[in-house]
Amino acid sequence: MDAVQLDNVSKTYAIGESQLRxxxxxxxxxxxxEFTAIVGPSGSGKTTMLQLMGCLDRPDGGRVQVEGxxxxxxxxxxxxxxxxxxxxxxxxxxxxxxxxDAFENVELPLLLAxxxxxxxRSRVDELLEAVGLSDRAHHRPDQLSGGEQQRxxxxxxxxxxxxxxxxxxxxxxxxxxxxxRIMEIMQGLNQRTGTAFVFATHDPRVVAFATRVVEMRDGKxxxxxxxxxxxxxxxxx
Amino acid sequence: xxxxxxxxxxxxxxxxPLWRIARRDLGRNRRRSLLSMLAVALGLALLIAFxxxxxxxxxxxxxxxxxxxxxxxxxxxPDYDADSLSLRGSELVDDLDARLARLRAMDGVRVxxxxxxxxxxxxxxxxSVDLRLIGIxxxxxxxxxxxxxxxxxxxxSADDRDGVLIGRRLAEKMGLAPGDKAxxxxxxxxxxxxxxxxxxxxxxxTGLIVYDESxxxxxxxxxxxxxxxxxxxxxxxLLLDRADDAARLAATLDEPGLRALSWLDLNELLxxxxxxxxxxxxxxxxxxxxxxxxxxANTLLMAxxxxxxxxxxxxxxxxxxxxxxxxxxxxxxxLGLLGCAVGIGLGxxxxxxxxxxxxxxxxxxxxxxxxxxxxSVMHGRIxxxxxxxxxxxxxxxxxxxxxxxxxxxxxxxxxxxxRQT
Ligand SMILES: Nc1ncnc2c1ncn2[C@@H]1O[C@H](COP(=O)(O)OP(=O)(O)OP(=O)(O)O)[C@@H](O)[C@H]1O
Ligand SMILES: [Mg+2]
Numbered sequence: 001m002d003a004v005q006l007d008n009v010s011k012t013y014a015i016g017e018s019q020l021r022x023x024x025x026x027x028x029x030x031x032x033x034e035f036t037a038i039v040g041p042s043g044s045g046k047t048t049m050l051q052l053m054g055c056l057d058r059p060d061g062g063r064v065q066v067e068g069x070x071x072x073x074x075x076x077x078x079x080x081x082x083x084x085x086x087x088x089x090x091x092x093x094x095x096x097x098x099x100x101d102a103f104e105n106v107e108l109p110l111l112l113a114x115x116x117x118x119x120x121r122s123r124v125d126e127l128l129e130a131v132g133l134s135d136r137a138h139h140r141p142d143q144l145s146g147g148e149q150q151r152x153x154x155x156x157x158x159x160x161x162x163x164x165x166x167x168x169x170x171x172x173x174x175x176x177x178x179x180x181r182i183m184e185i186m187q188g189l190n191q192r193t194g195t196a197f198v199f200a201t202h203d204p205r206v207v208a209f210a211t212r213v214v215e216m217r218d219g220k221x222x223x224x225x226x227x228x229x230x231x232x233x234x235x236x237x
Numbered sequence: 238x239x240x241x242x243x244x245x246x247x248x249x250x251x252x253x254p255l256w257r258i259a260r261r262d263l264g265r266n267r268r269r270s271l272l273s274m275l276a277v278a279l280g281l282a283l284l285i286a287f288x289x290x291x292x293x294x295x296x297x298x299x300x301x302x303x304x305x306x307x308x309x310x311x312x313x314x315p316d317y318d319a320d321s322l323s324l325r326g327s328e329l330v331d332d333l334d335a336r337l338a339r340l341r342a343m344d345g346v347r348v349x350x351x352x353x354x355x356x357x358x359x360x361x362x363x364x365s366v367d368l369r370l371i372g373i374x375x376x377x378x379x380x381x382x383x384x385x386x387x388x389x390x391x392x393x394s395a396d397d398r399d400g401v402l403i404g405r406r407l408a409e410k411m412g413l414a415p416g417d418k419a420x421x422x423x424x425x426x427x428x429x430x431x432x433x434x435x436x437x438x439x440x441x442x443t444g445l446i447v448y449d450e451s452x453x454x455x456x457x458x459x460x461x462x463x464x465x466x467x468x469x470x471x472x473x474x475l476l477l478d479r480a481d482d483a484a485r486l487a488a489t490l491d492e493p494g495l496r497a498l499s500w501l502d503l504n505e506l507l508x509x510x511x512x513x514x515x516x517x518x519x520x521x522x523x524x525x526x527x528x529x530x531x532x533x534a535n536t537l538l539m540a541x542x543x544x545x546x547x548x549x550x551x552x553x554x555x556x557x558x559x560x561x562x563x564x565x566x567x568x569x570x571x572l573g574l575l576g577c578a579v580g581i582g583l584g585x586x587x588x589x590x591x592x593x594x595x596x597x598x599x600x601x602x603x604x605x606x607x608x609x610x611x612x613s614v615m616h617g618r619i620x621x622x623x624x625x626x627x628x629x630x631x632x633x634x635x636x637x638x639x640x641x642x643x644x645x646x647x648x649x650x651x652x653x654x655x656r657q658t
Contacts, residue, residue: 051652054553056552056553056650056651056652056655057650057651057652076557076558077557077558077559080552080555080556080557080558081555081557082555083552083553083554083555084554084555084556085555089553089554091550091655093546095546095550095553095655096550097258097547097550097551098265098547099258099261099262099264099265100257100258100261104257108254108554109554109555111254112254112554112555112556112560113555156554160555
């Protein structure tokens with residue numbers, strides 16, 4: 001089954017009197033287990049598209065389906081529940097809850113989903129291990145480096161076992177080594193869990209990890225190609 | 238699929254996790270949290286102390302009026318005109334001895350004593366003063382408060398034919414001391430002006446201007462003779478074992494030609510006045526609560542604006558609007574509860590201090606009290622139900638004040654919240 005499907009989706013922002021067409025009839029399907037990069041110049045609509053895929057916003061036209069279910073007309077609560085259970089987010093800024101430590105941040109979506117304590121504990125431990133932060137579990141965000149914070153964010157996105165993780169320029173605020181580390185971790189989790197990842201980026205080194213590359217311009221999908229699917233060691237498969 | 242494993246929770250997020258976030262958020266800006274907590278505490282403490290003071294003042298006023306003036310229960314003629322202190326025979330109680338004997342035999346009646354009120358005038362070298370002359374049975378326990386308040390000279394004796402007791406302020410005004418002669422005038426039952434020269438036996442100091450300045454006591458028999466109302470009294474005043482019995486006993490005492498009035502009936506004017514005063518203080522209460530509300534709303538609005546992006550993150554993670562609302566309300570409520578706890582402590586301490594020590598406003602300030610039985614030292618009284626109500630009101634006001642900021646955070650679109658930097 002497809003993780004997410006956009007059908008002729010458009011989104012227009014009103015800026016004062018004028019209208020800005022951020023997305024213009026985009027159709028795109030992301031299958032389960034994909035590792036897809038969205039590329040394109042600044043302002044081409046990458047962020048807007050990720051927000052619509054993630055049910056953070058509603059399109060003006062077209063349909064959005066998550067796991068085959070039409071979610072276009074869902075109300076705010078139903079969209080919140082859908083995000084909680086099926087979609088993970090990683091943002092460019094390290095979007096952790098500042099008052100919660102690493103463990104608690106990863107645990108939060110599980111608490112929201114009502115997962116029992118023992119199950120939560122084992123999932124969080126496992127994910128912190130997977131992102132290499134077991135020894136930082138009880139550090140607060142301000143006691144973690146940017147790279148570490150972003151790894152916590154990745155762990156948190158994966159915690160509810162979503163079908164789809166959306167990452168908007170996840171490496172943009174990181175140095176090369178840390179950016180690479182994040183990509184390797186995401187790739188590893190993608191391969192191990194089968195969760196689909198869609199990430200927007202400007203960085204060719206990040207694009208190199210993708211198995212599929214979607215190119216956007218002026219709110220439209222203008223091209224698509226198979227990616228290199230760089231292996232964790234950096235060499236193409 | 239994991240959506241099958243994850244139970245749908247339609248209700249709010251369990252209290253624990255929300256509370257964990259809320260508590261730590263409060264700890265984040267400690268000074269601001271502390272200040273708003275203190276604002277709540279001081280606001281509530283002020284309300285409690287203030288209302289406690291009013292309780293005490295009103296109690297004192299009521300007790301003083303009962304002690305020095307009305308007693309618990311009075312028997313009067315139905316047509317007695319209390320405003321003019323009428324001496325007309327048809328408006329006065331007669332057959333005193335038989336009635337007193339009957340009343341004194343009743344269960345629950347501690348004291349029964351006749352009094353005669355006469356409008357009078359004390360003429361001095363420079364000025365004349367309007368007075369209320371009260372003819373009393375000097376032996377009766379009813380007048381123990383005046384006896385206890387004696388500041389100079391002696392109390393009246395039973396067969397005193399020309400002695401009067403006057404209050405300290407009147408004595409000072411007229412330059413009188415025990416042993417001095419005091420000229421008094423009354424309009425008697427027949428409408429004639431009668432004058433007489435009395436001897437000041439003693440001077441009482443009740444601390445209540447209304448008595449100390451404009452009351453003179455003399456023996457009942459002398460008053461009856463002076464006012465041409467022999468064998469009669471304006472009222473028979475009763476003290477009961479229990480003040481609460483007054484209304485019940487009043488109902489059983491009604492007999493043809495006499496009317497029983499409880500202290501509640503007799504203090505109708507006082508009650509009306511107290512009601513007005515209370516409404517005025519409600520206004521003050523409301524103002525204090527408004528200030529508390531503004532502080533809390535402000536704190537929370539600042540917290541919300543500071544954390545708009547965090548709200549976006551929480552929304553992206555799947556927190557529903559209602560849960561975000563709960564989160565912020567919880568923070569406000571935590572501040573409120575803590576502030577209320579401190580406020581109750583401070584407020585009760587304040588009232589306790591008032592209760593034992595009191596505030597002396599000085600006599601000059603009290604001359605504005607007019608004919609209210611209000612002393613210059615004000616005491617407080619703790620009313621736990623009132624404290625509870627004030628606390629609940631404060632919490633409710635805090636809840637209402639936090640509603641807007643919390644709602645503002647909750648209804649934001651996640652995208653809008655996330656865009657904020
Ligand atoms: N809330 C908004 N109001 C108005 N215009 C917006 C809003 N959000 C996005 N836009 C506009 O929509 C267009 C697409 O924006 P979007 O953020 O999707 O681009 P992007 O491809 O993510 O760019 P970047 O690479 O710079 O992040 C841009 O022209 C942007 O200015
Ligand atoms: Mg973008």
